[in-house]
Amino acid sequence: MARNEEPGVWSPSSWKGRPIVQSVAYKDTASFDHAVSKLNTLPPLVTPREIVRLKNELREVAQGNAFLLQGGDCAELFDYCNQDMIEAKVKLLLQMSLVLIYGAKKKVVRVARMAGQYAKPRSSPMETIDGVTMPSFRGDILNSYEPDPVAREPDPKRLVDAYFHSAATQNYLRAALSSGLADLHAPLDWSLGHVRDPTVRDHYQAIVERITDTLDMMHTIGLDTGGGLETVDLFTSHEGLLLEYEQSLTRLFKHPSNAAPPALPSKPVASPNKHRKTSLPTQLPPPLPPTKGYYDTSAHFIWIGDRTRQLTHSHVEFFRGIANPIGVKVGPSMPATDLVPLLDILNPGHEVGKIVLITRYGHDKIAAHLPGHIRAVQASAHRDTVVWQCDPMHGNGRNATVTGPSTDGTSTNGTTTFKTRRFSDILSELKQALTIHRSMSSYLGGVHLELTGEAVTECVGGAEELTEEDLSLNYTTFCDPRLNEKQALELAFLVAGFYRE
Numbered sequence: 001m002a003r004n005e006e007p008g009v010w011s012p013s014s015w016k017g018r019p020i021v022q023s024v025a026y027k028d029t030a031s032f033d034h035a036v037s038k039l040n041t042l043p044p045l046v047t048p049r050e051i052v053r054l055k056n057e058l059r060e061v062a063q064g065n066a067f068l069l070q071g072g073d074c075a076e077l078f079d080y081c082n083q084d085m086i087e088a089k090v091k092l093l094l095q096m097s098l099v100l101i102y103g104a105k106k107k108v109v110r111v112a113r114m115a116g117q118y119a120k121p122r123s124s125p126m127e128t129i130d131g132v133t134m135p136s137f138r139g140d141i142l143n144s145y146e147p148d149p150v151a152r153e154p155d156p157k158r159l160v161d162a163y164f165h166s167a168a169t170q171n172y173l174r175a176a177l178s179s180g181l182a183d184l185h186a187p188l189d190w191s192l193g194h195v196r197d198p199t200v201r202d203h204y205q206a207i208v209e210r211i212t213d214t215l216d217m218m219h220t221i222g223l224d225t226g227g228g229l230e231t232v233d234l235f236t237s238h239e240g241l242l243l244e245y246e247q248s249l250t251r252l253f254k255h256p257s258n259a260a261p262p263a264l265p266s267k268p269v270a271s272p273n274k275h276r277k278t279s280l281p282t283q284l285p286p287p288l289p290p291t292k293g294y295y296d297t298s299a300h301f302i303w304i305g306d307r308t309r310q311l312t313h314s315h316v317e318f319f320r321g322i323a324n325p326i327g328v329k330v331g332p333s334m335p336a337t338d339l340v341p342l343l344d345i346l347n348p349g350h351e352v353g354k355i356v357l358i359t360r361y362g363h364d365k366i367a368a369h370l371p372g373h374i375r376a377v378q379a380s381a382h383r384d385t386v387v388w389q390c391d392p393m394h395g396n397g398r399n400a401t402v403t404g405p406s407t408d409g410t411s412t413n414g415t416t417t418f419k420t421r422r423f424s425d426i427l428s429e430l431k432q433a434l435t436i437h438r439s440m441s442s443y444l445g446g447v448h449l450e451l452t453g454e455a456v457t458e459c460v461g462g463a464e465e466l467t468e469e470d471l472s473l474n475y476t477t478f479c480d481p482r483l484n485e486k487q488a489l490e491l492a493f494l495v496a497g498f499y500r501e
């Protein structure tokens with residue numbers, strides 16, 4: 001489809017006629033067909049009612065009444081589907097959300113990059129490990145991380161394995177949450193012994209005491225008897241990269257009773273943007289029975305990655321037809337003139353809270369790009385409909401080369417190169433995002449973080465003052481470096497501080 005043509009009739013498979021990047025060439029097409037047929041018969045992993053509940057909460061975020069916390073691994077592995085790792089991540093997200101509630105004085109919507117974050121876009125399809133060239137690891141849904149050319153071939157059976165690992169993770173999340181994993185009556189472990197600076201430690205300790213006192217007080221005076229402190233909502237999310245998988249879990253449902261009335265067809269927007277004429281015309285997808293919609297039941301929320309958001313390509317085509325709230329990564333390569341046309345395609349009815357713009361420029365580029373993106377949206381009919389979320393991770397990757405042997409990273413001549421991120425760069429991008437939004441009367445509604453509940457050493461800095469020499473101690477990511485539990489919690493303390501400023 002050329003850029004100025006009308007989008008055609010949408011169906012769960014209409015993406016297939018479009019150009020696509022990051023696609024997969026399966027050699028064993030019979031096994032691939034078999035895997036997809038199996039997925040087509042399996043039950044939804046989440047329900048439209050839950051998806052709509054999240055959409056309603058995101059509407060509150062878009063309107064400035066709530067804050068969105070989204071976090072989890074860069075590449076979730078099937079091996080992470082175990083009780084300890086699931087619990088550690090849930091507890092961390094819960095603690096971070098309590099700190100953010102204290103700071104922003106707003107309800108926090110929690111979304112985990114979990115129970116399906118198995119597909120990874122890669123900058124290079126091939127890599128060389130110990131002199132052997134092989135396909136890059138593209139996530140457990142596609143191939144194995146084992147550094148072996150055969151194990152790195154895409155294996156269609158992994159599509160079905162991904163479904164069952166998502167289902168097991170989702171099942172334990174639901175069971176654990178309804179059995180008290182996130183019961184706020186239970187004391188949380190806030191140990192702050194790692195914070196080296198005593199002034200900072202005292203400051204965090206004071207915040208923890210305010211939070212625990214408030215919870216105790218609510219308990220004492222019976223304000224928590226409505227059951228509100230016994231569990232919390234935790235929604236699931238992943239990058240919707242592998243469209244065969246997403247399509248197979250996309251099903252036609254009656255809109256649940258908690259859904260907002262369908263958006264009215266909108267007229268094309270008279271936009272002051274002089275580039276507006278070159279954009280795709282605003283047009284609703286073809287009429288569905290108004291009582292029904294296609295829900296992607298692989299997760300509550302899926303997003304389009306920064307590499308796959310081309311206006312005329314397959315991913316945008318697929319995403320424009322689903323009823324879920326969706327995200328789009330927005331990096332420095334997004335021209336401000338493409339942003340509104342993209343929103344016109346993805347959200348022609350201007351539903352409030354439907355789209356989360358996940359900005360990820362880098363601490364040294366955000367000032368050059370974010371204001372133009374905010375201005376473009378503010379000058380369009382999408383003004384006040386989007387959620388702005390800052391991903392301070394993906395624009396801040398860097399390599400650290402350290403001497404000495406290591407089990408991970410890329411070793412050459414006694415030196416090892418690690419992909420890392422500096423805590424200070426992450427914090428700087430987040431702080432700039434907040435300041436820029438504030439100065440433009442826009443609302444920064446959330447953060448998107450790569451984190452783990454484990455004590456990994458992948459990002460440098462933070463209150464533990466991890467150095468590049470420390471990276472080899474516990475570097476376990478198979479993709480991007482994640483904040484460990486201490487760094488993630490610290491980031492929440494600092495964000496809470498900005499909101500209180």
Ligand code: PEP
Nearest residue numbers: 074305306307329360394
């Ligand atoms: C990611 O979120 O892991 C990712 C690949 O992000 P981006 O699309 O922003 O590069």
Ligand code: MN
Nearest residue numbers: 074450479480
């Ligand atoms: Mn990542």
